[in-house]
Amino acid sequence: xxxxxxxxxxxxxxxxxxxxxxxxxxxLANGLHVIIYxxxxxxxxxxxxxxxxxxxxxxxxxxxxxxxxxxxTFKHTDRYTPGTFHRTVDEAGGYNNGFTSTYYTGYYxxxxxxxxxxxxxxxAARMARCVFDPEEFATEHQVVTEEWRxxxxxxxxxxxxxFEALAYTAHPHRQxxxxxxxxxxRYTADKVRDWYERYYDPANAVLVVxxxxxxxxxxxxxxxxxxxxKGKPVERTxxxxxxxxxxxxxxxxxxxxxxxxxxxxxxxxxGFRDTADYYAGEMLGAILGGGRTSRLYRRLVIxxxxxxxxxxxxxxTLDPDLLYISVRPRSESDIPAIEVAIxxxxxxxxxxxxxxxxxxxxxxxxxxxxxxxxxxxxTMARVxxxxxxxxxxxxxxxxxxxxxxxVTPEQVxxxxxxxxxRERRTVVALLPAKDES
Amino acid sequence: MNRVAxxxxxxxxxxxxxxLHRDSLPNGLVVxxxxxxxxxxxxxxxxxxxxxxxxxENKSGLAGLVADMLWRGSATMDDDSVAAELExxxxxxxxxxxxxxxxxxLKVLTEHLGRGLELLFGGVLSxxxxxxxxxxxxxxxxxxxxRTHDSPRAVSxxxxxxxxxxxxxxxxxxxxxxxxIQALSLxxxxxxxxxxxxxxxxxxxxxxxxxxxxxxxxxxxxTADWQPAEIPALAPPGPTVPTGLRVRLVxxxxxxxxxxxxxxxxxxxxxxxxxxxxxxxxxxxxxxxGSRFGDAVREQGGLAYDVRCWFDRRSLPGAFRxxxxxxxxxxxxxxxxxEIRRMHGEGPTARELAGAKQYYTGSFPLGYSSxxxxxxxxxxxxxxxxxxxxxxxxxxxxxxxxxxxLKQAAARQLDPDNxxxxxxxxVTRQELELPGATWLD
Numbered sequence: 117x118x119x120x121x122x123x124x125x126x127x128x129x130x131x132x133x134x135x136x137x138x139x140x141x142x143x144l145a146n147g148l149h150v151i152i153y154x155x156x157x158x159x160x161x162x163x164x165x166x167x168x169x170x171x172x173x174x175x176x177x178x179x180x181x182x183x184x185x186x187x188x189t190f191k192h193t194d195r196y197t198p199g200t201f202h203r204t205v206d207e208a209g210g211y212n213n214g215f216t217s218t219y220y221t222g223y224y225x226x227x228x229x230x231x232x233x234x235x236x237x238x239x240a241a242r243m244a245r246c247v248f249d250p251e252e253f254a255t256e257h258q259v260v261t262e263e264w265r266x267x268x269x270x271x272x273x274x275x276x277x278x279f280e281a282l283a284y285t286a287h288p289h290r291q292x293x294x295x296x297x298x299x300x301x302r303y304t305a306d307k308v309r310d311w312y313e314r315y316y317d318p319a320n321a322v323l324v325v326x327x328x329x330x331x332x333x334x335x336x337x338x339x340x341x342x343x344x345x346k347g348k349p350v351e352r353t354x355x356x357x358x359x360x361x362x363x364x365x366x367x368x369x370x371x372x373x374x375x376x377x378x379x380x381x382x383x384x385x386x387g388f389r390d391t392a393d394y395y396a397g398e399m400l401g402a403i404l405g406g407g408r409t410s411r412l413y414r415r416l417v418i419x420x421x422x423x424x425x426x427x428x429x430x431x432x433t434l435d436p437d438l439l440y441i442s443v444r445p446r447s448e449s450d451i452p453a454i455e456v457a458i459x460x461x462x463x464x465x466x467x468x469x470x471x472x473x474x475x476x477x478x479x480x481x482x483x484x485x486x487x488x489x490x491x492x493x494x495t496m497a498r499v500x501x502x503x504x505x506x507x508x509x510x511x512x513x514x515x516x517x518x519x520x521x522x523v524t525p526e527q528v529x530x531x532x533x534x535x536x537x538r539e540r541r542t543v544v545a546l547l548p549a550k551d552e553s
Numbered sequence: 554m555n556r557v558a559x560x561x562x563x564x565x566x567x568x569x570x571x572x573l574h575r576d577s578l579p580n581g582l583v584v585x586x587x588x589x590x591x592x593x594x595x596x597x598x599x600x601x602x603x604x605x606x607x608x609x610e611n612k613s614g615l616a617g618l619v620a621d622m623l624w625r626g627s628a629t630m631d632d633d634s635v636a637a638e639l640e641x642x643x644x645x646x647x648x649x650x651x652x653x654x655x656x657x658x659l660k661v662l663t664e665h666l667g668r669g670l671e672l673l674f675g676g677v678l679s680x681x682x683x684x685x686x687x688x689x690x691x692x693x694x695x696x697x698x699x700r701t702h703d704s705p706r707a708v709s710x711x712x713x714x715x716x717x718x719x720x721x722x723x724x725x726x727x728x729x730x731x732x733x734i735q736a737l738s739l740x741x742x743x744x745x746x747x748x749x750x751x752x753x754x755x756x757x758x759x760x761x762x763x764x765x766x767x768x769x770x771x772x773x774x775x776t777a778d779w780q781p782a783e784i785p786a787l788a789p790p791g792p793t794v795p796t797g798l799r800v801r802l803v804x805x806x807x808x809x810x811x812x813x814x815x816x817x818x819x820x821x822x823x824x825x826x827x828x829x830x831x832x833x834x835x836x837x838x839x840x841x842x843g844s845r846f847g848d849a850v851r852e853q854g855g856l857a858y859d860v861r862c863w864f865d866r867r868s869l870p871g872a873f874r875x876x877x878x879x880x881x882x883x884x885x886x887x888x889x890x891x892e893i894r895r896m897h898g899e900g901p902t903a904r905e906l907a908g909a910k911q912y913y914t915g916s917f918p919l920g921y922s923s924x925x926x927x928x929x930x931x932x933x934x935x936x937x938x939x940x941x942x943x944x945x946x947x948x949x950x951x952x953x954x955x956x957x958x959l960k961q962a963a964a965r966q967l968d969p970d971n972x973x974x975x976x977x978x979x980v981t982r983q984e985l986e987l988p989g990a991t992w993l994d
Binding site for chain 2: 414
């Protein structure tokens with residue numbers, strides 16, 4: 117009991133003071149937002165350049181084009197010809213990569229501190245001086261098509277795509293980041309160049325430099341590489357209210373070549389702008405299916421023996437999203453009983469008092485994860501970039517443990533009552549094709 | 554306590570060296586501590602030198618199942634109580650098995666290190682082996698093993714292993730074969746644990762916010778009664794050596810790509826030519842971007858998203874394997890074989906070697922700049938007996954490599970003419986264009 121009280125106290129004490137001291141933040145005249153984070157525990161520097169562009173921005177007919185653009189920015193700039201971009205970083209003993217998501221496209225280089233300026237040179241070239249050669253495009257287009265095919269041959273990827281496409285009718289959350297096949301087939305070099313020119317702009321980006329550096333020296337180098345780039349306002353459409361409220365349960369069954377049934381259940385929840393609700397949703401997801409002591413694990417895996425694994429989590433995005441539950445049923449025939457059990461647990465959450473210890477467990481985990489993330493400068497750079505782009509302020513991350521801690525059992529109950537209803541639910545089962553079972 | 558402390562030998566390393574301490578306890582348990590106080594957290598790994606290669610015949614998956622059971626209750630606490638306490642502490646725990654070893658991992662805030670270690674060693678030394686828990690863990694392992702079959706890439710690799718390592722434990726899936734897993738019993742698990750989880754067959758890696766002497770003291774206290782025992786040597790037959798191209802094709806009309814694995818026997822991690830071979834393979838196909846494979850197949854050919862090759866780094870000789878996923882397997886295999894042949898015949902260029910050296914030496918500090926990287930590197934060094942100063946010596950070892958050493962490695966360790974090839978995809982024998990190949994059913 118003493119341990120419990122101690123932990124409760126610790127949970128309330130999570131603070132971002134140390135991080136605040138390590139951060140220098142400013143904006144260049146061209147609009148590039150810069151975050152410098154000092155951590156001298158290892159002689160390395162992680163440089164991240166992220167852009168506010170992703171699947172969210174893609175209209176019908178152009179789904180996946182942010183990802184295609186990401187590929188092309190590694191190909192050719194004023195100074196780097198195909199194949200030399202990665203080789204330059206490799207030969208500097210660094211790691212680099214890019215990734216595309218719903219809300220952003222990001223790039224990074226991890227390098228030893230004595231040569232990290234190379235990252236600035238590469239990222240400034242990527243931001244302003246990419247070349248879109250039609251022949252090089254044609255080859256990379258084939259590469260991206262092969263990447264798309266990898267997903268088509270993966271039952272689990274198709275299950276998620278079907279689930280999201282059913283849960284939303286209008287919002288871009290329904291689109292896979294890699295794009296729909298017909299769209300992927302129809303990209304052209306011109307369309308990709310247009311996309312690049314529209315979104316790859318200092319005013320639409322954040323540059324995070326994290327590691328063993330002195331802020332003043334870093335600032336000089338950043339000014340030298342990025343200061344002269346021209347910036348322009350970048351317009352983006354806000355789809356926050358686009359998705360209509362669901363008017364009933366949606367269900368589908370997917371039969372593919374797999375030996376494993378799988379079940380996805382999602383409830384439509386509000387977005388991050390409804391902040392109080394958002395943190396309650398995070399808490400609820402963890403209580404339901406975050407770990408081996410979560411309610412659904414104890415019920416489905418241990419108690420009823422209907423599933424081998426179960427997870428639940430609230431979506432961490434700006435716009436209205438899903439609280440999803442992912443179940444690996446022991447067999448296809450267990451699925452109806454699993455659905456009944458999930459419904460019973462949801463009702464129990466909505467109607468019965470929630471013991472404080474369940475909330476304490478979650479906030480202890482959030483606090484520990486907050487500390488664990490600080491182990492690695494590239495993780496910190498990612499966290500700072502993502503929070504700046506998603507929430508407009510990297511401090512959203514340092515505030516997070518406290519905000520989760522403030523959630524009350526009653527807020528969690530209210531959240532379950534409001535949003536975890538049958539009308540707001542989407543259920544998609546992945547089942548073995550008839551000749552597989 | 555004083556007696557134990559007196560027996561601890563702490564090897565102080567030269568100034569500026571990697572702060573790694575290696576200590577041996579009286580029962581043979583080795584404790585490696587990588588001290589790093591930058592974050593108030595500690596990673597602890599119990600590594601056992603017995604992995605899936607120790608699974609008895611027809612009992613594949615056993616090592617993995619046993620490792621899973623070690624976080625699932627002890628003599629004094631049931632499964633649910635262990636999970637509840639770990640999760641309440643905000644700790645992260647996991648377990649895993651590869652062919653050569655098994656691990657039980659813990660990540661915990663410094664303030665909870667003592668309790669975390671009690672829970673870890675409680676399970677490792679005296680697992681609860683509750684029959685109901687065992688049944689659940691087995692069902693989960695079975696589900697994971699089945700799931701592997703959903704990945705054509707994994708199936709291609711498994712088929713390749715079955716050919717190359719016929720009759721050898723590396724030929725079975727490390728996670729177990731579905732039929733084998735179903736038949737595993739609690740007695741099998743108890744037997745495997747009794748035989749393999751002895752202190753002289755294990756080591757502990759501690760990374761993070763704790764002084765070496767304190768880490769050793771804590772581990773020594775919790776393992777004082779753990780008795781050493783003899784471990785029988787593992788002496789399986791070597792891999793089978795293919796003559797010519799021996800190809801297994803699994804036709805899958807539902808797939809839109811073919812999943813190819815191509816290769817032949819490799820060398821063990823401790824083979825004197827391993828480092829030169831690693832750099833040579835990195836130049837040939839270390840990644841889909843910036844290697845010879847990458848240039849030919851992806852960058853110029855547009856044939857695949859990913860193409861690469863590597864030599865297994867295992868205790869016993871493993872495989873050389875090259876993989877690609879593509880809608881045009883004939884062209885991709887042709888280009889990869891051409892590159893293997895060219896490397897085999899000519900070796901890398903001086904320019905390529907210089908680039909590879911820069912990558913390996915330059916990225917080495919990045920590799921251990923995180924606690925996860927430190928765990929991985931220290932585990933690898935200890936497992937293969939590379940010496941506790943290996944982290945310090947590695948950059949110089951790479952820098953000292955000569956071009957001729959890589960050329961010799963390419964000539965000796967690559968064999969473009971004698972390979973196994975497995976292909977899973979919507980393709981026929983004719984379309985693969987492999988004249989003279991022997992087709993295996």
